[in-house]
Amino acid sequence: MIQNPARLSLSKGQLQLENDDGVTSLPLEDIGCIVLESPQITLSSALLGKCQELGVCVVTCDNKHMPNGILHPFMPHSRQSKVAQIQVSWSAPLKKRLWQSIIKQKINAQAEVLEIFNEAPSSARALRAMSRLVTSGDQGNIEAQAARQYWTALFGTSFRRHQGDSVNGALNYGYAILRGTLARSVTAYGLLPAFGLHHDSELNAFNLVDDLIEPYRPFVDRRVKILLLEKGLTAAEPLSKEHRQALAELLKETCRFPDGHQSLLNAADRTAASLVSAIEKKDAAKIEFPFMPDPLVASRC
Numbered sequence: 001m002i003q004n005p006a007r008l009s010l011s012k013g014q015l016q017l018e019n020d021d022g023v024t025s026l027p028l029e030d031i032g033c034i035v036l037e038s039p040q041i042t043l044s045s046a047l048l049g050k051c052q053e054l055g056v057c058v059v060t061c062d063n064k065h066m067p068n069g070i071l072h073p074f075m076p077h078s079r080q081s082k083v084a085q086i087q088v089s090w091s092a093p094l095k096k097r098l099w100q101s102i103i104k105q106k107i108n109a110q111a112e113v114l115e116i117f118n119e120a121p122s123s124a125r126a127l128r129a130m131s132r133l134v135t136s137g138d139q140g141n142i143e144a145q146a147a148r149q150y151w152t153a154l155f156g157t158s159f160r161r162h163q164g165d166s167v168n169g170a171l172n173y174g175y176a177i178l179r180g181t182l183a184r185s186v187t188a189y190g191l192l193p194a195f196g197l198h199h200d201s202e203l204n205a206f207n208l209v210d211d212l213i214e215p216y217r218p219f220v221d222r223r224v225k226i227l228l229l230e231k232g233l234t235a236a237e238p239l240s241k242e243h244r245q246a247l248a249e250l251l252k253e254t255c256r257f258p259d260g261h262q263s264l265l266n267a268a269d270r271t272a273a274s275l276v277s278a279i280e281k282k283d284a285a286k287i288e289f290p291f292m293p294d295p296l297v298a299s300r301c
Contacts, residue, residue, distance in 0.1 A: 001248045003241055005040035010047040032265045033057040033181055035248050037065050057184040059177065065244060066169070067176035072187050083190030086279050096137035097284035098275075099198045102214050103138045105289045107131040109218035110150045112292040117225060120153035137198075143214075154225060165235040170227060173239065174220030174247040175213065181251055181265060182209045182216070185272040212271055215289040219264060222292070223250055255290035264290065 002008070006019040014025045015034075028050055036043075036059065051058055052073035060069040111127035114120060130146045151159055155167060162168060183206055186193045196207025204210065223246065227233035233243055251265040262270075267290040278286035 001035040001037065001245055002041055003037045003245070005038055006042075008041065008043035008047055010044060010050050013050070015047065028054050028056060031056050033059060033177070033184075033248075033251055035059045035061065035067070035177070037061045037244070039063060055184060055188050057180045059180045065239070066173060067180065070180040070183055072180075072183050080190045083276055083279075084192050087192055087195055090279055091282075093136070094279070094282055094284060095197045098278060098287060099138060099211070100134055100136050101284050101287055102197070102211060102289070103143045104131045104134045105215040106143065106217065107134070107146045109215055109289075109292065110146060110221070113218045113222045113225070114150070114153055116222060116292065117154075117229075123149050123153035154221060155228075166233060166237055166239055167224060167228065167235050169239050170224045170233060170243060170247060171220055173244060174223060174250055175217060177248055177250060178213055178216050178220060178264075178268075179206065179209055181268045182212050182272070185268040186212070188269065189272040189276050191272060191276065212275070216264070216268075218292070219250060219253060219255065219290075220247070223247060223253070254293045256293050257288065257290060261293060262290075 002017070004019060006017050009016045009018075010028075011025060013028065015028050015031065017024045017026070034051065034056060048058065048071065050056075052071070055073060058071040059067050060071075062068040107127050108131045111124045111131070114124040114127070126149060127146050130142050133140065134142045147161075151161055159167065161171075183193055186209055191208060193206045193208045194204070196204075197211045199207040199210045201207060224233070227243055227246060231243065231246065233239075251263065253264050254261050255264050255267050257267070257270070270288055271290075274286055274288040278284055
């Protein structure tokens with residue numbers, strides 16, 4: 001995350017950062033995402049090209065430091081043509097079953113967030129019950145019903161999503177970082193991000209990403225709640241540098257799969273790979289999403 005004026009270039013295969021404090025080099029292969037926050041950053045085309053070669057997601061920000069764009073590589077997957085063909089030929093019933101899996105996972109993750117903070121236990125139980133009511137394609141729009149109860153339980157009765165306060169700003173910032181990371185993973189596994197399961201806007205080049213991000217959103221919600229409780233975030237004050245940095249570091253957060261723990265950055269790759277498997281085998285059960293970490297692991301993060 002580059003928050004101050006700097007010059008970025010490629011030197012001996014490494015990211016070289018020059019600023020008033022001197023010169024720093026970092027191995028590009030160890031970087032998953034670069035967030036360019038300062039408008040006074042210059043960087044070389046050689047560096048941008050190497051980032052795309054190594055699958056490093058580059059996120060740009062506007063003059064309010066909010067992410068407004070991502071740079072990701074042209075389809076580097078060895079089976080790009082095959083994956084694209086099976087993706088565009090997926091059946092409507094399969095897409096609906098996949099969307100059902102996504103929404104069930106999202107609602108259960110929202111319940112996990114409430115349970116972590118011991119917020120409104122009755123609401124957490126209600127969300128668990130709602131997740132079991134999600135049908136193929138979520139025809140009953142259980143997602144929206146769960147959201148109304150979830151936001152009130154997590155942030156209070158006065159909270160309204162999409163208002164211009166800093167809590168919404170923090171949520172949007174974290175979602176944007178995750179969106180860029182998932183776009184990187186989707187592309188890396190040969191999928192076409194414009195062709196979604198549920199989202200299908202002709203004006204959106206990332207419909208599929210906006211489908212897959214849904215079960216990941218509660219990880220952002222959890223971190224924003226922590227910022228409110230422990231890190232001085234208030235709805236009225238602008239997001240500080242420290243708050244934005246904490247949100248960008250979300251990608252290093254530990255999450256849980258049935259076979260162990262890993263970072264959210266790696267989880268995005270796992271979800272993309274599992275979606276390819278689900279499409280190939282026409283089995284929605286193959287898609288994988290992360291769960292919140294076990295309490296003991298979470299306490300060390």
